[in-house]
Amino acid sequence: MKKEHQDSLRTEELLINMGPQHPSTHGVLRLVVRTDGEMVRETWPQIGFLHRCFEKIAESLNYAQVIPYTDRMDYLGSMNNAVAFCLAVEKLGGFEVPERASYIRVIMAELNRIASHLIAFGTYALDLGAITPFLYGFREREMIVSILEKVSGGRLLYHYPRIGGVARDVTPELVNETRVFLRQMRKVWPEYNTLLSENQIFVKRTANVGVISREKAISWGLTGPCLRGSGVAFDLRKQHPYSLYERFSFDVPYGQGLKGTVGDCWDRYWVRMVEMMESCKIIEQAINGLPEGPFMNKVSRGFDLPAGEVYVPCENPRGELGFYIISDGGSKALRIKARAPSFCNLSITNEICKSVLLADVVAILGSIDIVLGEVDR
Amino acid sequence: MTHQEVHARLRERFGDAIHEWQAPEAGPVGAESFRTYIQIAPEALHDVCAMLRDDSGLRFDFLRLISSVDRMECLSSVYHLYSYTHHHEAVIRVDLDRGNPRVASVAGLWPAAEWHERESFDMMGIVYEGHPYLRRILLPEDWAGHPLRKDYVAPKEYNGLTNE
Numbered sequence: 210m211k212k213e214h215q216d217s218l219r220t221e222e223l224l225i226n227m228g229p230q231h232p233s234t235h236g237v238l239r240l241v242v243r244t245d246g247e248m249v250r251e252t253w254p255q256i257g258f259l260h261r262c263f264e265k266i267a268e269s270l271n272y273a274q275v276i277p278y279t280d281r282m283d284y285l286g287s288m289n290n291a292v293a294f295c296l297a298v299e300k301l302g303g304f305e306v307p308e309r310a311s312y313i314r315v316i317m318a319e320l321n322r323i324a325s326h327l328i329a330f331g332t333y334a335l336d337l338g339a340i341t342p343f344l345y346g347f348r349e350r351e352m353i354v355s356i357l358e359k360v361s362g363g364r365l366l367y368h369y370p371r372i373g374g375v376a377r378d379v380t381p382e383l384v385n386e387t388r389v390f391l392r393q394m395r396k397v398w399p400e401y402n403t404l405l406s407e408n409q410i411f412v413k414r415t416a417n418v419g420v421i422s423r424e425k426a427i428s429w430g431l432t433g434p435c436l437r438g439s440g441v442a443f444d445l446r447k448q449h450p451y452s453l454y455e456r457f458s459f460d461v462p463y464g465q466g467l468k469g470t471v472g473d474c475w476d477r478y479w480v481r482m483v484e485m486m487e488s489c490k491i492i493e494q495a496i497n498g499l500p501e502g503p504f505m506n507k508v509s510r511g512f513d514l515p516a517g518e519v520y521v522p523c524e525n526p527r528g529e530l531g532f533y534i535i536s537d538g539g540s541k542a543l544r545i546k547a548r549a550p551s552f553c554n555l556s557i558t559n560e561i562c563k564s565v566l567l568a569d570v571v572a573i574l575g576s577i578d579i580v581l582g583e584v585d586r
Numbered sequence: 587m588t589h590q591e592v593h594a595r596l597r598e599r600f601g602d603a604i605h606e607w608q609a610p611e612a613g614p615v616g617a618e619s620f621r622t623y624i625q626i627a628p629e630a631l632h633d634v635c636a637m638l639r640d641d642s643g644l645r646f647d648f649l650r651l652i653s654s655v656d657r658m659e660c661l662s663s664v665y666h667l668y669s670y671t672h673h674h675e676a677v678i679r680v681d682l683d684r685g686n687p688r689v690a691s692v693a694g695l696w697p698a699a700e701w702h703e704r705e706s707f708d709m710m711g712i713v714y715e716g717h718p719y720l721r722r723i724l725l726p727e728d729w730a731g732h733p734l735r736k737d738y739v740a741p742k743e744y745n746g747l748t749n750e
Contacts (some may be wrong), residue, residue: 265734428647553698
């Protein structure tokens with residue numbers, strides 16, 4: 210090509226703003242993207258639009274009062290958040306939890322995990338231009354939401370786990386309803402795969418895109434499906450069980466590069482899909498073995514925790530949620546720090562969005578599956 | 587490796603830069619104990635972390651969390667580490683001068699630290715030296731003060747917005 214032609218074809222770098230109000234960013238996330246034609250050179254995620262000072266507020270409340278605030282962090286996994294917080298307080302305070310309560314927590318947490326993954330499944334398809342899976346995902350999610358509503362009174366934010374147990378007992382009718390849901394979920398799961406997982410357009414958009422190597426995933430502190438998608442079979446429920454998870458048998462799915470490379474978007478998506486089935490296994494075992502007994506140990510309302518500090522990590526739908534609680538001996542914490550998995554998972558964005566197509570940024574962000582309420586806290 | 591063994595290993599190499607081991611106080615339920623951390627001198631932080639990451643017996647490849655704590659007499663930066671290789675964990679704590687809290691950044695060792703340190707700078711005002719991009723992360727650029735400090739007073743007004 211002649212020199213003058215080359216000059217006339219030279220592209221110019223362009224700064225593009227994605228968000229804060231952009232449907233594919235799942236909330237209020239602003240991405241500043243430096244592009245060269247269709248290629249992305251650099252991305253700067255701008256976060257904080259949903260910052261509600263969780264950690265500051267938590268210092269001015271007693272422990273029981275903090276639980277509803279944890280619900281509002283990852284609002285798609287409210288049960289899981291509250292369970293994690295209660296476990297941390299219980300460990301520091303030495304409170305015992307009845308066996309039945311632990312089982313109920315497992316059931317609710319796993320139901321919530323499925324509900325969360327169903328949204329991840331639906332919105333991910335939505336990001337990539339398919340509307341139908343979203344509607345199917347919400348159909349099944351509605352069944353879970355109805356179960357959780359009956360047990361807690363809320364459809365999104367439950368405030369159900371309490372320090373020392375759970376707020377209300379589950380009834381036999383509710384157990385039956387859960388069984389009906391499990392049957393339905395197992396029936397439609399293969400349909401999801403026909404509809405989306407095996408869909409050639411979907412595979413072309415996600416396989417070999419946004420590959421995160423095992424080493425990168427670990428050094429950037431990714432957890433949950435993002436870590437497992439990169440081929441690390443690590444699940445806190447398995448390796449460091451809490452809340453009696455050691456009693457249930459389930460597998461830990463991890464990325465194997467079935468459609469492309471280990472650690473690509475499809476692998477992360479697939480880990481979530483398989484996890485839904487594993488959660489069904491856990492729920493089934495838990496409702497079959499649900500022990501009789503109290504669902505709550507009475508803990509006085511305004512208790513003091515002994516001075517000390519504790520960090521309790523739990524496996525949330527999005528990864529490791531941990532509460533680091535430092536107590537100076539009073540009824541309020543000196544400091545409560547939440548390790549939010551979405552925050553850590555999002556930090557890798559710039560690293561994997563170098564030299565990808567602009568349209569792939571949406572595919573990559575969707576596969577990380579963030580909830581901005583938790584990123585910003 | 588237990589927490590205490592990690593401590594002994596570090597003390598062997600770094601001597602007095604690693605504070606003495608404090609036996610964890612027994613928790614209310616039997617042997618379940620809490621409050622275990624390895625306190626080190628802030629100047630040694632980067633070297634200690636490099637050893638924690640690279641030593642074949644320690645191999646802490648996962649930086650879980652960096653938290654900042656205002657203890658009034660000092661500010662602390664606390665590092666929770668985990669090893670996927672050996673499945674053990676460690677908690678490192680440095681206490682910093684409240685008037686001039688500065689400590690070396692570990693973002694070069696674990697890129698995960700980048701955002702944690704930015705948050706800690708934003709909320710508590712700890713300066714991580716050598717950080718590639720130490721800017722506020724959750725609060726607006728022009729925000730004054732560091733809200734998680736105990737003596738922070740929330741402003742009545744911000745850019746024409748009032749909270750009354």
